[in-house]
Amino acid sequence: MRIVLAASALALAPASAFAVDYLSAEQAAKLMFPDADRFESREVTLDAAQMQTLAAQGVPARSARWPVRVAQRAGATLGFVVVDNVVGKFELITYAVGIGTDGAVKQVEILSYRESHGHEIRLPAWRKQFVGKTAGSPLHVGDDIANISGATLSCTHVTDGVKRIVAVVDLARRNGALG
Amino acid sequence: MITSAAYRHWTRRARPLLGTLVEVGVPAGITDGEALVRAAFAAIADVQACLSRFDADSELSRFHALAPGQSMPVGMHAATVLQAAQQLHDASDGLFDVSLGSAPRGWRCDGHRLHKLDAAVRLDLGGIAKGYAVDSAVAALQSAGCDSGWVNAGGDLRVFGEVALPLSLRDEAAGGVRPLATLHDGALATSHFGAGSRSHAHARHAVRAHVSVAAPQCLWADALTKLVAISGDPHHPELDRHGARAWTH
Numbered sequence: 218m219r220i221v222l223a224a225s226a227l228a229l230a231p232a233s234a235f236a237v238d239y240l241s242a243e244q245a246a247k248l249m250f251p252d253a254d255r256f257e258s259r260e261v262t263l264d265a266a267q268m269q270t271l272a273a274q275g276v277p278a279r280s281a282r283w284p285v286r287v288a289q290r291a292g293a294t295l296g297f298v299v300v301d302n303v304v305g306k307f308e309l310i311t312y313a314v315g316i317g318t319d320g321a322v323k324q325v326e327i328l329s330y331r332e333s334h335g336h337e338i339r340l341p342a343w344r345k346q347f348v349g350k351t352a353g354s355p356l357h358v359g360d361d362i363a364n365i366s367g368a369t370l371s372c373t374h375v376t377d378g379v380k381r382i383v384a385v386v387d388l389a390r391r392n393g394a395l396g
Numbered sequence: 397m398i399t400s401a402a403y404r405h406w407t408r409r410a411r412p413l414l415g416t417l418v419e420v421g422v423p424a425g426i427t428d429g430e431a432l433v434r435a436a437f438a439a440i441a442d443v444q445a446c447l448s449r450f451d452a453d454s455e456l457s458r459f460h461a462l463a464p465g466q467s468m469p470v471g472m473h474a475a476t477v478l479q480a481a482q483q484l485h486d487a488s489d490g491l492f493d494v495s496l497g498s499a500p501r502g503w504r505c506d507g508h509r510l511h512k513l514d515a516a517v518r519l520d521l522g523g524i525a526k527g528y529a530v531d532s533a534v535a536a537l538q539s540a541g542c543d544s545g546w547v548n549a550g551g552d553l554r555v556f557g558e559v560a561l562p563l564s565l566r567d568e569a570a571g572g573v574r575p576l577a578t579l580h581d582g583a584l585a586t587s588h589f590g591a592g593s594r595s596h597a598h599a600r601h602a603v604r605a606h607v608s609v610a611a612p613q614c615l616w617a618d619a620l621t622k623l624v625a626i627s628g629d630p631h632h633p634e635l636d637r638h639g640a641r642a643w644t645h
Contacts, residue, residue: 218582218639219560220610223575232572235564237419239410248430307571310417327410327417334571363562364419366551366576366586366608370566372412379412 235332235365242286242313245326246298249315250288253295257287261389271388276381283385287395294318294396299382300328303374308332312375314382320390325379332365406545409433413440414526416550420533422542432542439536440549443529446473447521456519459503459510467511477521477528477615478505484524484619487634491626492619494519526552527585527618534614547614554583554614565606576608583614587621611640 286298309331315323405424484492502514533547544557555561560580564573586608611617616638630642
């Protein structure tokens with residue numbers, strides 16, 4: 218074991234932003250459904266009544282429009298992949314949820330993690346730059362492998378988001394919107 | 397001389413587990429890298445399934461459902477963590493207490509048998525099991541032939557092999573990160589204690605800041621941060637026993 222403390226660890230150096238890109242949405246979809254030969258893009262649009270149904274289930278839909286990748290093999294549906302963002306105290310997390318045809322969660326992968334100064338994260342423009350982006354985003358940290366310690370980071374927002382996506386996909390399937 | 401990141405490229409994956417984000421890093425371009433990563437996450441999910449107090453089917457939840465005087469068999473995960481917790485409790489005059497004051501003497505783990513001695517006992521392994529889960533994931537990577545990499549469970553992390561991992565510390569008050577340390581072949585746990593921190597037991601802690609502990613094993617790095625925080629002693633004799641060093645900052 219060898220540990221070298223940074224000079225700034227015990228002093229108050231200025232804090233900087235932090236970002237990691239793990240996977241693109243396409244890479245995550247292929248990891249989750251390696252047998253798929255095609256991913257068809259669909260958009261699930263929820264009407265007011267459906268939004269109310271979800272809210273009554275305790276998972277407010279937050280958005281009326283949900284892009285869904287439908288994993289297919291030889292025309293048969295293998296499952297669904299939905300990408301979403303959640304905002305925590307100082308972090309913005311993009312994640313993908315893979316759902317099987319039985320409606321159960323198959324896999325959850327974090328696509329990117331952005332740690333910001335507190336003031337940035339509430340700005341829509343700061344958040345918007347990451348939507349739909351992962352690899353190659355403006356804050357890409359290249360080959361830096363830095364890790365965060367002391368991140369008392371809760372994944373409650375991600376867990377809640379996964380539940381919301383499961384409910385949205387379930388509703389869309391029952392309505393025939395996902396074939 | 398190991399010169400950190402430039403040595404080789406890495407495949408990094410992250411998933412929500414253990415109530416936080418868990419990151420696994422393995423060398424990029426190796427055969428079956430994705431299978432290695434899956435094995436590491438599976439090891440963590442396995443520990444979580446046994447030791448979570450939120451999961452009604454976990455061994456911990458089944459222990460809570462026992463009547464006083466009853467006992468149950470437990471697997472390797474629970475036996476390892478509970479015996480370590482018992483040892484640290486005894487060596488710290490009760491400062492380290494996974495019963496969180498509910499009944500420190502209300503349980504006993506003999507080998508793979510867990511006894512309930514007091515109806516009031518409630519165990520919370522949040523202060524030690526995350527580190528153990530990291531050790532388990534590292535063991536899974538190593539036994540699958542991975543020569544270097546790291547596992548980070550929301551601040552409890554371990555790095556092995558030929559890599560010096562740069563670590564940053566999150567600013568809990570204003571966001572952003574600051575350089576903290578570079579770690580090679582060992583574990584580091586950092587906990588933040590104070591108002592607004594995730595530790596609900598902070599009122600008991602003598603230290604109201606960050607405590608970092610480096611140790612060969614993540615189980616001990618994790619558990620000893622709590623002991624240092626509660627005792628207020630970064631030179632507590634238990635650190636030496638586990639090859640650990642502590643800092644408050």
